[in-house]
Structures are given as C-alpha cells and as structure tokens.
Amino acid sequence: MAPSPLTGEPASAGQPPWAKALDHRDRGWWSDFAARTIVWLGGMSAILFIAAIFLFIATQGLEFMRHRLDIGAMLTGARWEPTVEPPVYGALPLIAGTAWITGVAMLIAIPLAFGAAIYIGEFARGKQREWLKIGIEMLAAIPSVVWGVIGLHVMKPIIQDVFGVQVGLNVLNAGIILGLMAAPIMATIAEDALKAVPDSYREAAEALGATRWQVVWKVVLPHARPGLSAAVLLGIGRAFGETIAVLMASGHRLMVPESIFDSAATLTATIAAELGEAAVGGDHYQMLFVLGLLLFVITFTINLLADWLVRGRRKSA
Numbered sequence: 001m002a003p004s005p006l007t008g009e010p011a012s013a014g015q016p017p018w019a020k021a022l023d024h025r026d027r028g029w030w031s032d033f034a035a036r037t038i039v040w041l042g043g044m045s046a047i048l049f050i051a052a053i054f055l056f057i058a059t060q061g062l063e064f065m066r067h068r069l070d071i072g073a074m075l076t077g078a079r080w081e082p083t084v085e086p087p088v089y090g091a092l093p094l095i096a097g098t099a100w101i102t103g104v105a106m107l108i109a110i111p112l113a114f115g116a117a118i119y120i121g122e123f124a125r126g127k128q129r130e131w132l133k134i135g136i137e138m139l140a141a142i143p144s145v146v147w148g149v150i151g152l153h154v155m156k157p158i159i160q161d162v163f164g165v166q167v168g169l170n171v172l173n174a175g176i177i178l179g180l181m182a183a184p185i186m187a188t189i190a191e192d193a194l195k196a197v198p199d200s201y202r203e204a205a206e207a208l209g210a211t212r213w214q215v216v217w218k219v220v221l222p223h224a225r226p227g228l229s230a231a232v233l234l235g236i237g238r239a240f241g242e243t244i245a246v247l248m249a250s251g252h253r254l255m256v257p258e259s260i261f262d263s264a265a266t267l268t269a270t271i272a273a274e275l276g277e278a279a280v281g282g283d284h285y286q287m288l289f290v291l292g293l294l295l296f297v298i299t300f301t302i303n304l305l306a307d308w309l310v311r312g313r314r315k316s317a
Helices: 017-024 027-065 071-076 092-123 126-140 143-161 171-197 199-207 212-223 225-240 243-251 267-274 284-317
Strands: none
Touching: 027 071, 027 284, 071 092, 092 126, 092 171, 092 212, 092 225, 126 171, 143 171, 143 243, 171 225, 171 243, 199 212, 212 225, 225 267, 225 284, 243 267, 267 284
C-alpha cells in the first residue's frame, strides 16, 4: 500500500491519501475550536439575554394590554391614578416628563460632549490627552445614585436661588444631572468617530492653507457626522433608561410638565417607585410591565437607529 504524500503513513483502503491528514486534529486545532466556540457563545448570549428580557416583560403585560387596556387612551390620557376606583392609566404625563427631561439633558450634554471630544481628538497632545480621557472615563463610572444625591442636595438650592422658584426638584434639575451623566459616554463615542476620519483629509486641508479650526469645522465634523449622530442617539437612549438619579432630582409629579421649572415623572421612575407596592398579578402590576414594554421598544429603536447610522457610514467609507 502506497504511503500518503502528506503524512508518510500508509493510506487506508478505499480512502484517498490526503484524508488522514485532514482528519488529523492536534492540540492546536482543539484550542482553536474551543476559542471559536466560547466567542460564539459569548456573542449569542447577548441576543439570548435580550430576547429573554423581552419575553419576560411581554408575558407579564401583553395579556392585560390585549384584553383590558385601550392603547389609545393610555398614550393620550393625562391622568395616572392607579389607586383610585376605577383606576386610570394615562401614560401621557410619564411620556411627556421623560421627553422634557431628555430634551433638557441633550441640550446640556451635546455641547459638553462634542466640545470635549473635539478638544481631546484634535487639539490635546501627549499626557494632556491621556489625563483628559481618564477623567472622562471616571465621570462615566460615577454611580447614578451619587448623581441623584448631587441633584437633591447641590443643584436643588442652586436652582431655587438663581431662578427664584419654590421647587428645586424639577425638569431642569433632572435634565442637568442627566446631561452630566450622558456627556462622558457621548464624548467617548464622538471621539472615536473623529478618530475614524483619515488623517489624509486633515493633511490635504492644511496643505490648502486651512487653519486648525477650519479643518475641524469644514472637514472632520462633516465626515464624522454619522458617528456623532450615533453618539447623540445613544445618549438619548441612556437618558430614557436612567432611573434613580431622575427619581431623586425630578420631584416625581404625575402631571404633564408645562415648563422646565415644573416637577415631572418619567417612565422608569414610575416603574421603580410603584412596582414594589403593586399587587403581583393585578392590573396595576401588569400595567407597569406595559410601561416597561413601551420603554423597551423606544430604547431598542433608538439603539437600532444608532447602529444603522454607524453601519451606513462604514459601508459608504
């Protein structure tokens, strides 16, 4: 029997000479297989966890939403009174409060985040850049309850003194706290978007006589627009999903706010404040899960849109 040209061993009857070499699996092959399997399981686990969370929320609220809830009345109702008889589940105050606070937070976070990202990515050099990046990462690591305490004990008297209002726990307070919380994450993503712009674009603009700021304004920012948009959307998603800090700083008033000096309630804060007191399996309990499902859909849509913007930029690059 002729030996195999690859292994030097006799080939089995009825088997091609190269088959034994292909079947040979050494320690390196098994190590590679184990690594690929672990990475695949890690990637799939994120999808499985999201699907499990969605199914859990849906099973708790869909039956109530299908049979005993008017979706239109819920979305447009201006009263949230689950403890009266009959209970009223109007989510408009919660949706409006969430939108007001998120809007104020973005007005504060976008200039801070983009300013920090532009300075770190385009102007800072050496150790200054490294220390600024470390500082931003430390800001992002501050627990939300600490931000809530800052809103409760620091921002509240400042707002009362500066604006002459009686209630310092309001939309402005919660928006400032939420903006400061979202700015570090947005700055990190925005800086990555600025880094993705090729250096050849900057060099070409400087060769034409453009100043450093003209290069940033006319060349870098337009090409980084999809990534910057994704940073804003992810910041909005963070603002929508924040709970404890907003609950402590907003005043949690279950009415539609009319100005930034009115107290307000959000979807997340209402779920956190009332879920522990609702009877398990009751209408109020299931309604809170309906709010959770609504919040899940909103944040999932925002993150999906941000991912679509980033992928669209990569394909066009």
